[in-house]
Amino acid sequence: MPLLALQRTIFRPSPLMEQYYTIKEQYEDAIILFRMGDFYETF
Numbered sequence: 932m933p934l935l936a937l938q939r940t941i942f943r944p945s946p947l948m949e950q951y952y953t954i955k956e957q958y959e960d961a962i963i964l965f966r967m968g969d970f971y972e973t974f
């Protein structure tokens with residue numbers, strides 16, 4: 932079982948992290964930028 936899938940089953944993620952996991956499963960090697968208010972966070 933992939934690590935992201937395991938984390939989703941053990942911990943209940945926030946809506947933002949649920950979105951992160953969904954995107955990261957599709958684009959494993961990508962750097963993801965989330966807009967948080969006026970700034971971007973890098974994951």
